[in-house]
Amino acid sequence: xxxxxxxxxxxxxxxxxxxxxxxxxxxxxxxxxxxxxxxxxxxxxxxxxxxxxxxxxxxxxxxxxxxxxxxxxxxxxxxxxxxxxxxxxxxxxxxxxxxxxxxxxxxxxxxxxxxxxxxxxxxxxxxxxxxxxxxxxxxxxxxxxxxxxxxxxxxxxxxxxxxxxxxxxxxxxxxxxxxxxxxxxxxxxxxxxxxxxxxxxxxxxxxxxxxxxxxxxxxxxxxxxxxxxxxxxxxxxxxxxxxxxxxxxxxxxxxxxxxxxxxxxxxxxxxxxxxxxxxxxxxxxxxxxxxxxxxxxxxxxxxxxxxxxxxxxxxxxxxxxxxxxxxxxxxxxxxxxxxxxxxxxxxxxxxxxxxxxxxxxxxxxxxxxxxxxxxxxxxxxxxxxxxxxxxxxxxxxxxxxxxxxx
Amino acid sequence: xxxxxxxxxxxxxxxxxxxxxxxxxxxxxxxxxxxxxxxxxxxxxxxxxxxxxxxxxxxxxxxxxxxxxxxxxxxxxxxxxxxxxxxxxxxxxxxxxxxxxxxxxxxxxxxxxxxxxxxxxxxxxxxxxxxxxxxxxxxxxxxxxxxxxxxxxxxxxxxxxxxxxxxxxxxxxxxxxxxxxxxxxxxxxxxxxxxxxxxxxxxxxxxxxxxxxxxxxxxxxxxxxxxxxxxxxxxxxxxxxxxxxxxxx
Numbered sequence: 001x002x003x004x005x006x007x008x009x010x011x012x013x014x015x016x017x018x019x020x021x022x023x024x025x026x027x028x029x030x031x032x033x034x035x036x037x038x039x040x041x042x043x044x045x046x047x048x049x050x051x052x053x054x055x056x057x058x059x060x061x062x063x064x065x066x067x068x069x070x071x072x073x074x075x076x077x078x079x080x081x082x083x084x085x086x087x088x089x090x091x092x093x094x095x096x097x098x099x100x101x102x103x104x105x106x107x108x109x110x111x112x113x114x115x116x117x118x119x120x121x122x123x124x125x126x127x128x129x130x131x132x133x134x135x136x137x138x139x140x141x142x143x144x145x146x147x148x149x150x151x152x153x154x155x156x157x158x159x160x161x162x163x164x165x166x167x168x169x170x171x172x173x174x175x176x177x178x179x180x181x182x183x184x185x186x187x188x189x190x191x192x193x194x195x196x197x198x199x200x201x202x203x204x205x206x207x208x209x210x211x212x213x214x215x216x217x218x219x220x221x222x223x224x225x226x227x228x229x230x231x232x233x234x235x236x237x238x239x240x241x242x243x244x245x246x247x248x249x250x251x252x253x254x255x256x257x258x259x260x261x262x263x264x265x266x267x268x269x270x271x272x273x274x275x276x277x278x279x280x281x282x283x284x285x286x287x288x289x290x291x292x293x294x295x296x297x298x299x300x301x302x303x304x305x306x307x308x309x310x311x312x313x314x315x316x317x318x319x320x321x322x323x324x325x326x327x328x329x330x331x332x333x334x335x336x337x338x339x340x341x342x343x344x345x346x347x348x349x350x351x352x353x354x355x356x357x358x359x360x361x362x363x364x365x366x367x368x369x370x371x372x373x374x375x376x377x378x379x380x381x382x383x384x385x386x387x388x389x390x391x392x393x394x395x396x397x398x399x400x401x402x403x404x405x406x
Numbered sequence: 407x408x409x410x411x412x413x414x415x416x417x418x419x420x421x422x423x424x425x426x427x428x429x430x431x432x433x434x435x436x437x438x439x440x441x442x443x444x445x446x447x448x449x450x451x452x453x454x455x456x457x458x459x460x461x462x463x464x465x466x467x468x469x470x471x472x473x474x475x476x477x478x479x480x481x482x483x484x485x486x487x488x489x490x491x492x493x494x495x496x497x498x499x500x501x502x503x504x505x506x507x508x509x510x511x512x513x514x515x516x517x518x519x520x521x522x523x524x525x526x527x528x529x530x531x532x533x534x535x536x537x538x539x540x541x542x543x544x545x546x547x548x549x550x551x552x553x554x555x556x557x558x559x560x561x562x563x564x565x566x567x568x569x570x571x572x573x574x575x576x577x578x579x580x581x582x583x584x585x586x587x588x589x590x591x592x593x594x595x596x597x598x599x600x601x602x603x604x605x606x607x608x609x610x611x612x613x614x615x616x617x618x619x620x621x622x623x624x625x626x627x628x629x630x631x632x633x634x635x636x637x638x639x640x641x642x643x644x645x646x647x648x649x650x651x652x653x654x655x
Contacts, residue, residue, distance in 0.1 A: 002524070012510065016508070016509045312505065313507060316501075316507070317518070317522075318490070318493075319464065319466060319493060320493065320499065320518060320519040320522065320567070321490050321491065321495070321519055321523070321571075322490065322494075322522045323486070323487050323490045323491075323522070324486060324487075326522060399466050400466050403501065
């Protein structure tokens with residue numbers, strides 16, 4: 001029996017029971033659609049985070065305080081006060097691959113303008129801070145080194161704070177508002193950036209000279225973070241090594257001792273984020289695969305029913321000379337056709353679904369061709385497996401009894 | 407008849423079934439020959455062993471002992487696949503309940519045996535099926551589905567299907583059992599005309615008024631051949647003409 005004939009016979013048998021064929025396909029359709037949709041959406045999410053992180057600057061390097069053991073006692077990273085402004089100066093002087101350095105000190109505080117108030121975060125940095133973090137000034141000017149030296153009570157505010165503290169159309173520049181008990185003059189506003197990949201509002205911030213935040217707000221001499229800009233993305237790794245060796249010397253960390261700081265590049269952050277979304281995607285794909293498995297069991301079930309129902313047909317085919325193998329192949333082909341058609345429909349449905357959701361969530365629409373191929377091939381394999389046992393049962397039918405079967 | 411080639415040769419055929427702890431002897435040593443061009447009816451009441459005999463003749467079942475040759479080929483100790491091929495090339499089956507595939511046209515039903523014969527091309531299959539349908543008088547019903555055909559027409563399709571592979575013998579199992587008298591006679595008339603064209607036919611029935619249309623009757627009782635006699639063939643066409651006109655048709 002040639003293959004075309006086999007497909008024709010099987011397709012005919014399936015068409016004879018359109019509703020049942022469609023219903024048994026449904027499991028596969030849903031399973032494949034779920035897999036494709038989840039994979040594509042996961043991919044879109046990954047890409048969207050990557051886009052947003054690279055908005056922050058691909059050559060961004062962050063130096064953070066690290067958890068350190070001192071005398072066997074874990075200190076907890078927030079208690080570590082090892083980063084100092086002097087470290088920034090040393091990096092600026094010593095690291096050849098670093099073009100800009102800024103300390104970061106932040107503090108929360110109640111922002112007050114007349115009767116309006118808003119709880120916001122204040123970031124203290126050097127004049128380079130805005131450029132390192134790729135913030136752009138909308139109106140007004142940046143603060144200067146002079147302001148840093150004088151602990152000047154000046155700041156730039158993000159658009160969220162402009163909206164919350166000022167009336168519409170009111171120009172914030174030159175106005176004096178308070179953060180906590182400290183009044184400061186708004187010298188500039190920042191361009192709107194929207195939310196970042198984790199849903200954080202990037203416009204809800206005040207940027208001030210780090211010295212102002214250190215002395216006037218917090219009364220501390222340490223800093224929480226250092227942000228640097230590498231000369232280019234290519235030298236980011238070299239810059240990290242330079243920073244590490246400078247800080248190890250400055251912090252007098254012995255050979256083999258634990259660093260009390262941690263240097264991360266934007267690239268690493270990116271990898272971290274994508275491994276997170278990757279994990280979520282993996283879990284969802286696993287769930288989708290289970291539904292695919294259930295779909296296969298559905299097909300197997302229907303094929304068993306079909307075989308029983310068509311006992312007489314099987315008996316007839318055998319009596320006119322169909323070999324057992326021909327019967328086996330016929331029913332196998334039926335289940336493969338079922339699952340492949342289901343797979344194609346599911347594929348299209350999954351593509352559509354992920355497209356619609358991407359649009360709704362304003363994610364980039366990414367199609368993962370690899371998974372499309374994987375799911376298509378697995379459809380064929382699953383069809384083969386779920387059809388095999390019913391087909392085997394059919395091929396073992398005794399024609400004498402089958403012909404008498406009513 | 408002697409000069410004619412023996413199509414079916416059965417020698418001391420026995421078939422024993424084991425039901426639980428009991429042995430049931432369905433055939434207790436049956437011997438006969440069917441020669442080319444014969445129209446034989448195998449008669450017997452229920453339990454006489456005619457179904458068992460038919461299954462063996464149709465290569466659906468194997469005898470417990472004894473020899474069975476079909477077209478000179480010994481059927482003993484053949485594999486399942488070999489038996490399938492014998493059924494496919496040498497035997498045409500006609501069943502009581504027609505056994506046509508539903509929602510499949512008459513033509514495609516007739517093509518079915520040739521589907522399992524790789525030597526027959528798609529085109530040849532088509533032509534032979536058309537020819538077989540013409541032979542049974544259904545030239546104008548080829549595209550019809552079984553549910554669009556009367557019982558008699560369905561049985562004609564089934565006969566065409568039995569003829570399409572040009573078998574050495576047509577085995578009919580109570581082929582008129584589901585039909586009214588008039589249609590039965592029509593079918594018998596068709597069998598007689600096929601017989602005149604040289605087909606070898608074995609017709610299993612329990613109705614003696616059907617067996618009179620054949621030229622030889624083998625009576626089975628309790629697994630033995632009771633009688634094996636040539637009879638004067640009655641013409642089915644004449645019997646048909648003799649039926650009262652108002653015969654619920």
